[in-house]
Amino acid sequence: MKIFFRRAFMQLHRYVLFLFILLFGAQWTLAQDPFATPVALTGSDANPNQAVVMGDYDNDGWIEFYITRGNDSTGTKYTNYLYDNSGGTFSLVTIAGVTDKVDASGSASWADIDNDGDLDLYVGAAEAGFGAGKPNNYLFINDGAGSFTDATGSATYGAITTDNEDSRHVGFGDYNNDGYPDVFVDNGNISLFGQTKGNNSFYANDGDGTYTRKTEAELGYIVYEGSDQSLSQYRTFGSGFGWSDFDNDGYLDIFNFGGGGAAANILWENNPGSGNFLEVTPGEMQPTQTSFISGSWGDYDNDGDMDLYACNMVDGSVHRNYLFRNNSTTSTVAFDSVTNAGPNVTDAYESMSSAWGDYDNDGDLDLFVSNTNDNGQNNIPATLYQNTGATGGYTFTKVKDYTQGNNYSGRGVAWGDLDNDGDIDLISCRWGNPLYYENTLNNGNSFAIIKLRGTGTTNRHGMGSRVKLTANIPEQGTTVTQMREISGQTGGGAQNSLRAHFGVGTATQISEIRAEWLNSSGSGTRTVNSYSDMPTGKIFIFTEGTTTGTADVIASQTFMYLIGSSGGSVEMATASTTAGTLTITRSDSDPGSSGFSGSATAPDASTVTPNTVSPDKYWTMSESGLTAYGARVYIDISGIAGVSNPDRLVIVQRANSGSAWTPLNTSRIGNTLYTTGTVSSLGEFGIGSNTADNSLPVELASFTAGAGDQMVELKWSTASELENAGFIIERAEEGSDLFMEIASYKTDNGLRGRISSNSLTEYAYTDRGVENGRTYRYRLSDESIAGVRTQLAVREAKPMVTISDFRLRPNYPNPFNPSTTITFDVPVNAGDARVDLTVFNSLGERIRVLYRGTLNPGSHRFEWNGTNRFGEQQASGVYILRASVGNRYVQTIKMLLVK
Structure with a gap:
């Protein structure tokens, strides 16, 4: 009888599917499972595994991975795994120090802490049970020849190796933009009654191979040191966290997941002006009856900012995960909780880890979520969700649930192209053998993989830097710009490959590859290198440089x-x-x-x-x-x-x-x-x-670009013209080789050519869509009456008004409703000016930071729309804007908001 019903259901399903395709067209297709049958890694055993971190530690072009291991219910601990990758074949290797430690390890992170060109490894070590003792975290220094020096417990590297904490998650990130990776550590505690909250720790890389532990007085409550119960929300259960520049100000911020109970989920904004972190968590990211255990940052909607996926534990009434769309700016913190994204925010599992990656190479980030049966549920799957992209409104559909039996208890997962075939594969940890998910989709879509390499003695692996790729992707129905951020932590204690992977669908040309390097001199201004019109289907090594480099x-x-x-x-x-x-x-x-x-x-x-x-x-x-x-x-x-x-x-x-x-x-x-x-x-x-x-259809006699205040005036003259229909002007912004058309003879009569002429003809065009202090390049081309375009010349200009001192100008309008404009002048001799523009109410309470970071010389305009940092409209009254440049300059103005 069961067989009869199953056959009847399948026949009905096929009929409905046929009818759907018939009515709505053949463009609708079911998402394909990209993976071959997941296989247990060779040499592994069925004891607990916690997290996987990927990194090419021997610089041979193949991604290796390290797996941390926990302890079982009896407190038994297990040695960690290091897998070498040789041509896409993995082998468990034994390296003195790295693989012979026996402690409960929750996570690890790769980074080049000494900037010698190879990856070093930091491993969090936790107490295996009450009274078991708190071990040192492990630090392994890569010697560059396939071996490591065990620096654990050595005073040579400072507090990073000598502190005894109950460390659950660790991750590298350069918080002060000095080019040396720092470390954030999420600690927990074990008591007689189970797990309790602990204080986080933060270690700053001093640039000489040593690390200094930062205090609460230096960094703020992100490393809360006290025991005041009113501030207990700043202590966590040793759950996950993630580095990311969520507000696009050029400095890395941190989201710390609470992990259960009274521990809060906290968004920490990096405040370079004071050197600390500020708690700026919007209400949407602190929902009631939830306990986030981990999550992943990623630009899932291709809009140029980092969104957050949060994995939720089952200890409240809400069992689903959350997707937070980022709408923040450099001065406003704003996230939307996306409730209609699809099953990735409605499936009611206890999720331990997640990882973003474009498994089908169609130009958007998909999502893998690792779930667990720790709450007594059986046969809990891990799940792959497909992003529908621009054509589907960036919603998600379920590709498949991957169930590995009743003992499957998922932990950290990470993506990386482990066989260098252009699609990303997955390693999944669990309480059982770690699994290798090989991507075998072969759907015809192409890719681009970019590995960043810094130069000199700073940020050799591009940690915290961004890669942007622009292409016209048919599967997206438009030209999209994708973004990846190189991170030391990507969810559940795991770490994705440090190579940026992009799917480009069936596109055959990349419009631009743009590397935005995290600044290594303290500034928030990213250094930009770019290439235009590149081929697809390549693995790129992108080395930082200027017009020259090695x-x-x-x-x-x-x-x-x-x-x-x-x-x-x-x-x-x-x-x-x-x-x-x-x-x-x-x-x-x-x-x-x-x-x-x-x-x-x-x-x-x-x-x-x-x-x-x-x-x-x-x-x-x-x-x-x-x-x-x-x-x-x-x-x-x-x-x-x-x-x-x-x-x-x-x-x-x-x-x-x-x-x-x-x-x-x-x-x-x-x-x-x-x-x-x-x-x-x-x-x-x-x-x-x-x-x-x-040959030149137009003989150019002169071409100049004159910079002024918020404008650039272009002037050119021709000695002769032959069948010249007119001129086209393109502009490239500072640090980019991507020219965009800003004016054409087709829409501006002043740019129409003389058709044919043997006499001197003068032309001019003024570009007012520029900012002072930024450098622009202008490309002048002519187009013949037959439609053939010829590039004539390129000129550079930097609009600027001569300014001799810092000055905060009166806002206008004033009084205002709903918004007002503020102008701040930076003089030409300002150097690296760190500017802070902050709005306070009449009680002296900070309402909103309009800008915090460095500014180029020139006049800069900012707008305040009468809202606080959470986007909430403020009441009528007098507000004070304070402008400061370190100890060099302080000025205030009064602004009157009326309703």
Whole structure:
């Protein structure tokens, strides 16, 4: 009878499914399970496992992972696991110190604490039961040769290794932007009656290899040291936390999950002006009858800020998890609790961990949630949720529940492309063998993976930095900008791979890859490097730099290397058999010519015999230590003058300035040329053409960009014009190579050309959509009556008003309703000015921080809309705005809000 009913149900299900597709179209598809059958990791046992942290500790281009292990109900402890990754095959390795410790470990975190180029490991160690004793946390210093030095208990590294705490979760993050990773530790306590709350601890990296424990007086209640019961909400049960720059001010903040009972969920805002953390938790993030145990930050809706998913314990009346959409600014804390997101906020499980990752490579973050049966429930699954993306309103559908038997009790999970095939895989910890979920979806979608590499002696692995990728993704129905933040903690004590993984659907071109480096000199202004018009389906190593820089090349890997904002890049299409370095330098000058030798195939498949090389730019590329490689060279032609037909350009190469240029077979992606074949040696590279193919339809006589107060005036003149329909102006903002059109002859009559002319003609355009103190680049192009666009020239300008001193100007309007504008002047000699603009009421209570951070010289405008930091409208009355720049300047003005 059961078989009959099951068959009848399946027949009905198929009929309904067929009818749905018939009525609503074939675009509707069921989400596919991406995983092969999850398998237990080789060498593991069925005893408790807590968290997994991913990191390429041996710099071979394959992601390894470390698994922390807890204790069972008898207090028995187990040694942790370290898995080496060799070509996508995992093996359990034994390394002295790292794998022979026996303590209850809740979590760990990878970071390069000494900035020597390889990852070090910090492991939280907890008391295994009442009276078992509080152990030191573990610190393992990577020696760079596949071994580690056990620094546990050593005074050499300071309090980070000598303090005895009941540490449950640890995570690296650079809180003061000095380029050295600091550590936040979430502690708990064990009493005779079970788990109790503990005080958190925070260790600042002093930059010399030592760590200093920060006090409550220095950092605030985030490291509350007392026992006052009225402040007990600042103590937690050793639950999870997450670093993230939620307010986009360039400084990392922390969300600390309470973990149960009276412990509060707290959002700590990093306050660089005073060096401490402020509690700014909005009401939406402190729901009643819930106890968040962990969660994950991620930009699930592709709007440029970090949202939060919170995992809820089952100790209240509400058993669901929460998704908080971020609407904050640098001066306002605002989150929405998204209740209609789908089953990821309605499933009633006790969830222990979560991790964001684009498993189907369609251009949005999906979600894996690890659940547990600690509350007496049986057969509790782990669940994968698919993000519907821009076309589905960024809601979620359930892909599958993964049930591993009645003893499945989920713990930390983490994503990473463990086999370097372009899709992300998953490691899941539990009270049982840790599981490997291999992604075998193969749905035809492409990807881009970016690994950041800092230079010098600071932030070598880009901790806290961001990577943004812009592409027109058909599966999203539009052009989207995705964002990933490189983090030392990504949920439930776990840590995702430090490589930023992006799905790009069936797109074949990336509009921009943008690295926003966390500042290493104390400022909140991120350093930006970017590349435009890049290929998909690559693993990129993006090294910090300017127009020049040097990258470490990994042996036996066909990775692609981007350096600074040089505009030149190299793909090791045939991997070097040895490791070495690659240096790229862009020179914005005429390389000259000692002649040309040969012809090559251009992007339009025609043969070009070059007789000229662009006088605007050339690139010098050199390597050291590489052997038997085949390099594919990429060059950005944005801003190259005199290009009327980019499909008739070729890359040319020479050994040095005394050699002839040799043309190379060339293809094109947007404004990026690349060699279709490979070169076995490097040298100087330029852009070659034949004058018959790329002659100037417009002869530009002059082009200037004059900066003023909140404006840039562009002026240019032509000596002659041939079939010129008009001009187009594009602008790139500071730190970006992505030019966006701001004016066109099609909409502005002043930009229309003379069609054909042999006399001097003058043109002008004023851009008023700029801010003082920021640098802008302007690209001028003409378009022929046949529709062919030619780039003529690029100029740079920095709008500025001459200011001699700090000044807080009167707000306007005043009185006001509903908003008023405040102007603050920063002088040209201000240096690194740390500015604080704060609104107080007449009682002296702080209402809202309008701005906190550094400002460039110039006039800056800020708006206050009469609300506090939670977005709540304030009553009529007098409010005081206080402007301060450290001890150098303090001024106040009165503002009258009327209703």
